Amino acid sequence: MAYAASATARPPLLDRERTRNAAASVGLFLAVLIALWALWEGFKAFGESTGLRLGQFEANDRTMPHIHDIVSTLFEPSRRNGPLLIDVLWDAALFTAKEAAVGFTLGALIGFVLGALLAHFVLLQRGFLPYIVASQTIPILAVAPMVVVWVNPRLPPGLKDWGAVAVISAYLTFFPVAINTLRGLTSVDPRALELMRSYAAGSWKVLWKLRVPAALPFIFAALKIAAPASVVGAIIGELPASIQNGLGGAILNFNQYYVTAPTRLWATNLIAALLGISFFLVVLLAERLAVRRAPEHVA
Amino acid sequence: MSEQAVVSLRNVTKSFGAGGVTALQSIDLDVRPGEFVSLIGPSGCGKSTLLRVVGDLVEPSSGEVIVNGKSARQARRDRDYGIVFQDAVLYDWRTVEKNIALPLELLGWDKGRQTERVRELLELVELQGFGSHRPWQLSGGMQQRVSIARALSFAPALLLMDEPFGALDEMTRERLNSELLRIWQASGSTVIFVTHSISEAVFLSTRTVVMSRRPGRIAAIVDVDLAQPRNADTREEPRFFELVTEVRDRLREGGLDEESTAPGEGELVVSEETP
Amino acid sequence: MSEQAVVSLRNVTKSFGAGGVTALQSIDLDVRPGEFVSLIGPSGCGKSTLLRVVGDLVEPSSGEVIVNGKSARQARRDRDYGIVFQDAVLYDWRTVEKNIALPLELLGWDKGRQTERVRELLELVELQGFGSHRPWQLSGGMQQRVSIARALSFAPALLLMDEPFGALDEMTRERLNSELLRIWQASGSTVIFVTHSISEAVFLSTRTVVMSRRPGRIAAIVDVDLAQPRNADTREEPRFFELVTEVRDRLREGGLDEESTAPGEGELVVSEETP
Amino acid sequence: MRSRLRRAAREWLPAALVFVAGIAIWEGAVRGFGIENFLLPAPWDIIGTLVDDWGELSSAAFFTFREALAGFVIGCSAGFLVAAAIARFRLLRTAIMPYAIAAGAIPIIAFAPITNNWFGVTGMSSKIAIAAILCFFPMLVNTMKGLTSVPASSIELMRSYAASELTIFRRVRVPTSLPYVFAGLKVGTVLAMIGAIVGDYFGGSPGALGVEIRRWVGIFAFDQAWAGIVLASALGIVFYGSVAVAERLAMGWHPSVRGARPE
Amino acid sequence: GGGDEDDEAAAEDLTPVTLQSKWVVQAQFAGYYAAVDQGFYEDEGLDVTIRAGGPDIVPEQVVAGGQAEFGINWLDSLLATRDQGQGLVNIAQVFTRSGMTEVTWKDTGLDEITKLEGKKVGVWLGGNEHKLFAALTKNGLDPQQDVEIVAQPFDMNLFLSREVDAAAAMTYNELAQVLEVENPDTGELYTEEELNVFRMSELGTGALEDGIFVREDWIADTENQDVAKRFLKASFRGWIYCRDNPDSCVDIVLENGPTLGAGHQAWQMNEINDLIWPAPLGVGIMDPESFEITNQIATDYKIIKTPATDDAYRTDIAEAALAELEDEDTTGEDWEKPEVEVTPGGE
C-alpha cells in the first residue's frame, strides 16, 4: 500500500494518557449532558415566561416536559396501582430487542450478500440497484401489512408474529449495509487486486482474502448505522404485526395519549434510544475485535 | 524459437485511454527457458507495463502474448509465474508472515509447511523477528523484502520482478543478487527482471533488453556472455565493464532518440524567495 | 557549534510501541548551514525515522531536536523545510500539476505564479505533457519525480530527501543529481539526503553519515572533501574512489556490528515443487 | 457519438430490461395466481390510475419530495458538520455520540407526535424535521469514518507544510472521505423519502403523498395507493440517481468509480 | 395480541379463530377481551386470538387476506371495501350509534357547524372523514372548497395548541383526552363547558361504527356459520358483562394493555356502553334505518360508486346467537349511563 511505509501521524498513546483521555471524555459527556439539560430547561423557562412562539412552536410542559419529570415518570407506576413504568418498558425493550437482534442479523447478512453480488456482477448492479433503491423508498408502513399477511402464515408457530417483525426490521436494515458493502468491496486498491490476479485467485478467494478485509471499515460503518436502525425497524414492525408487548405498542399508546402524558412518550423514547445505543456498542465492540490495522485506520 | 520460448511477445502495443499515452509500441521479444532477462530503460518507458502484459494483469491494445506455449491468461490461471511489484503491495490487515504465506494459502499448502517455508524466507530476506509485525511498521526496504519473499515462496518457474531491489542498501542488494542467482540456477527457472542499475542488469542476466523512451520500444538487446556461476569476481572482469559500457551506450542512444532533452535544458530557475 | 547549526540532534532515541523496535539510539548530529549531508545505512536502520524526527513528523522518545535554532515543531510551523518522502505520497484526487502546486497553494501564491512555477518544475523533472494526468496514471519513477518537484517548488532553505532518486534510471538520476547540486549551490540551502547509493552519497554531499544496523546509531561520519562545483569529472577523480571505498568499508563495519549474518547463512532451500 | 450511445445503452439497458421483465412477471403473477388487489394491484391498473389521476398524484408527490429534499439537506449537513467536529476533537466523541445514536434509534412513530407538537401538523416543517433526523445518523457515521480513515502519510505531508487543521480537513480529509460521504448521502436519499411519507401517516396536510396513500388504503383504493407508492419510488430513484451522478463527477479518481478491474 | 399460547391441551379441541380489531387495545373492544378473560369463548368451544389494530392496519385487508376470520371496522369502511369488489359481509352491528364528534373551543365562537366556513378543520383521513363531510354538506359547506381539511394525528395536540379551529374527537377517547389536560391559564382541567361538541349522531350524519364482518365465502359454509354464531354469542356475553361490570372490564383491558391509563379507560368503558346500550333490537342486530343513513352518506361522498344493497349485512347469525342468550338482558333498555370522573392525565 502506498501509505504502508509511513509512521503513525498521531503518536501512540501512553497508558497514562489513555486513562486521562477516558476520564476527560466521561467528564465531557457529563458536561454535555448538563449543558443540554440546562439549555432545555432554560429555553423552556424563557419560552414560558415570555410566551415565545416560533411558528407553531410554543414552550410548555407538553412540547418540552421537564427533564426530571421524564426521568421520574420512569419510576412512577405506569398507572394507578400498576407496576413501575420502567418495569413495563424493560419487559417491552427485551421483547423488542429479540426481534431487533434477529432482524439485524438477517438484514446484515442480506445486505452483505447483496453488496457482494452487486460488486461482482456489474450487470446485476446496473439491472437491480435501482429497484433495490426503489424498495427502500416504498413507505414501510404501506408494505408492512403485506409482509405480515404473506410472511406470517409461512412461519413456524414459535416465530409467528415476531418473526414477521424481524423481517420488517431486516428490511430496514439491509440497505445501508448493502450500499456500504458495495462501495467498500469496490474501493480496493487496484494494485492489491493485481496481486490476487497474479495468483489466479478465484473471486471467492479474492473476496475473503482481499475485498472483505479491505472493506471492513465501510462494512462496520454500515453495521453501526444498521444496529440502531434494526431497533427502529422492530418497533415499526410491531404495529402491523399487532404486537403489543414490545416498545412499538408502548410508543403507539403514548403517542395516542401524548397530550395527557407527554413525559411517558419521552421516557419510552429514552428507553428505545438506550436499546439502540446498546446495539451500537455491540457492533463497536465487534469492530474493535475484528479490525486490527494501522491505528490511524481505526477511528 | 517461439516453440520453446517461455515468454513470447509478438508486435505488442499498449496505449492507455483513448488517444492517451502509448506505453509500449510493437514489442517483439522471446524469452527462452532458463534465461535471466533484464529490462532496463528510462523511467516511464513501459517496463512495468511490459511485465504486467506478460503477467496478464493488463491487456495489450494489440499483439499477442504467449507464455509457456499458452495464452497469457491461461498461464496466469495456471499460476505459472510469481511477481514482485514495483511497490510492495502488502495487505495491511495481515502480518508480515501472513503476507508471505498468502500465495501458499491460495495454493492450499498445509499450515505446517507454510510456517516452515515462511521461516526460511524470513531468514533469506533478513527479517527474522518481524514475522508478526504489520506492514506499516516496516521501513520501505523491509516492505520490499517482504514482497520478494512472497514472490519466491512458491518457487514459480517464471519470475517477474519489477525493481525488486530498488529500495535496498548496497550490501543487502548484493547479497540478494547472489541469492537470486543461486535460486535461479538451482531451480532452472526463468526470470524477467526490471532494474535501473546497469551493473545489476549485467551481473545478473543472460540478456539485457534496453528499452527506449516513451513510447516504449526495444532499443537494443545485449547478450551478456559472462561465465556462470557469477560471483564477486565477475564484477572485476574486464568483460563485465565492457558490457556495462555497452548497455550504458545503448541506453543513452535509446534515451535520446525520441525526445531530445539536452541536459541543461529545462533548468530550474531558482525561486527568488529563499525563506 | 549548535549556535549556528541548522539541524542539531542531541541524544535522540526513538522506539516504536512499548518494548518494540528501537529505530534510533542516542543520535547526536549537527548539520551546519549550507551543508549537504547524506545518510546511508542498511535497510531498516532508521534513516527515514531520523528524517521524520527532524521534520517533527514523529516525536523522539527522548532527546532534543533543534532546527534553525528553534524546536523542531516551531521550525515545521514556520515551514522551514521541504520534504521528499520515500514513497511519493501524491493525492489521487489532484492532477500532477495540482500535486506540485500544493505547497504553493498553501503558501498563498497567486495562480499565475503557481502555473509558471509548475511549468518550470515539470520541465525540470521531465514530465512536460503529464501535468493533467492523475498520479495513478504515472509510472513509479514518474510519481517520484512529481514528489521531488513538489518539494522543490517553494525552494525551502532546508531540504529533507528520503531516497528521492531510488526509482529512477541512471541517466535521469545523474541529471537530477546535477540539478540538485546546482540548486543547492545557487540557493545556499541545506540538504539532508537519504540514499542507498554510495557513489551518489559521495558525489553529492559534503558529509556522509553512515548509520549502523538496528538499533540505528551513527557508525561513522565521512567528510567528503571533493572540490566544488562537482561535475562529471568529479566521478573520475581518485579521491572520489577513495571516499567511496571508505564509506563502503564503514558501512560494512556498521552493518556487521550488531547482527552478524554471515553471507550464506539463511540460505533458501529451493522448494521441491517447481511447477 | 456512436460509442457514447452504446455506453449509455450498456448502462441503462439492464435496468430497463429488468423493469420490463419485472412488470411482466408482476402482471403475470397478479393475474395468474389471482393475487388480490388489496395485496398487490396489477401494474397495468396502477399505470391506468397514474394516467387518470396524474394531476392529483404528481402534485402530492412533488409536495412530499420537497419535504424530503429539505430534510435531506438539513439532516446531511448536520451529520457532516457534527462528524467533522467529532473527527477533529476526539474527546467530543464520547460526549456526543450517545445523543447521535439516540437520534438514530428513535423510530418515526415516536418522533411524529413530538415534531408535530413542535413544528405543527399542517406545514411542511414537521416532516422536514423527521426526514432530517433520519438522514442525520447514517451521514454522521459514514462521514466520521471517512474523515478518520486518512492514510497517515497523507497527513504527514500536510503537516510538513505546517498546514492548519482546517486546511488538512479541506484538502485531505474531505477528499479521502468522499467515498464514505457519498455512501451516507445515498442512504440519506431513501431515508428522507421514507421519513417524509411515513411522517404523513401521523397527520399532515392533505395533498401530501403520505396522507393520500394512507387515505386511499383506508377506503380500499389500492390502485391509487400503489400509484402513489410507485411515484414515490420513482422520485426516490431520481433522487438517488442524482446523488450517484454527483458522486461520479466528484470522485472520478476513486477506484470504485474509475473501475478497478474485477477478477 | 391477547392469544398467548397457554394451555395447549385445552386448546386441542377448541376451534382457533382470530379477531382483527380496528385499533390498539382499549376499552373500545372491552367486550371481546372480557369474553376471552371470562372464558365465554372457551365455553363455546372457541380459542380466540385478538389482533390489535394500528395506524397501518386495515382490518378488511387482514380478513380478506385470510389472516383473521373476524374483523371490526366502521360500517362505511366496510361498504367501501365491498364497493371495490371484496366479498365481505357484516354479521353483527355492535355499536348502535355513532360516537364521533367535532369539537371547537367555546371562546372562538364557532358554536355552529356552519361557522366552520374557511376554518381549519381536523379529521382523521382514511375512511373516518365521511361523517364530518356529510355534516358539513348537510349544513351547506363543501368539504373540498369551503373548509381547510387537515389530516389529524391520533393525539389532540393540534387542537390544544389551536393549530386547527375544529378537531374530530370520539366521545370515548379524544374528547376525554382534552378533558384530562390541565388548562395552563387556570391550572384546572379543561371542562366540557369550554367546548362546543358537535355530535354526528345529533347532526343526523351518524354513520354506523364498530361492526363485525367476515368473508362471504367463508360464511357460506354452514360449519363456519356455526362458528360465527358461537363467536357472536360469546362476544355479546362479553359486552353484557362489561355493561354490568364495567370496573372489572376496565381491569381486563388494562391487563391486555399494560401502558394504558386506568382513569381514561374507565371513562372510555362508560362511553362505549353508551354507544351500545340500549340496543332496542338486541345487541348486534343491524337497524335497517341506520344502515340506510350510512349507505346514503357513503354514496353521497363517493366512497362507493353504487349504493349498497341489503346484501352488505345479514342478521340471521346474530339473531341465532341472541336466541341462545334468552336468559340475559340483550337490549339493556334499563341501562342508565353512570357518571365517571375525569382523572388528570387519564391515570
Ligand SMILES: Nc1ncnc2c1ncn2[C@@H]1O[C@H](COP(=O)(O)OP(=O)(O)OP(=O)(O)O)[C@@H](O)[C@H]1O
Ligand atoms: N493506469 C495507467 N493509466 C494511464 N497511463 C498509464 C497507466 N499505467 C502506466 N501508464 C503510462 O504508461 C507509461 C509507462 O509506464 P510504466 O509504469 O510501464 O513505466 P516504467 O518503465 O515502469 O517506469 P518506471 O521506471 O518509472 O517505473 C507511463 O508514461 C505511464 O504514464
Ligand SMILES: Nc1ncnc2c1ncn2[C@@H]1O[C@H](COP(=O)(O)OP(=O)(O)OP(=O)(O)O)[C@@H](O)[C@H]1O
Ligand atoms: N510506525 C512504525 N511502527 C513500528 N515500527 C516502525 C514504524 N516505522 C518504522 N518502524 C521501525 O523502525 C525501524 C527503522 O525504520 P526506518 O523506516 O527509519 O528505516 P530506514 O532506515 O528508512 O529503512 P529503509 O532503507 O528500508 O527505508 C524499522 O525497524 C521499522 O520496523
Ligand SMILES: [Mg+2]
Ligand atoms: Mg515501473
Ligand SMILES: [Mg+2]
Ligand atoms: Mg526508509
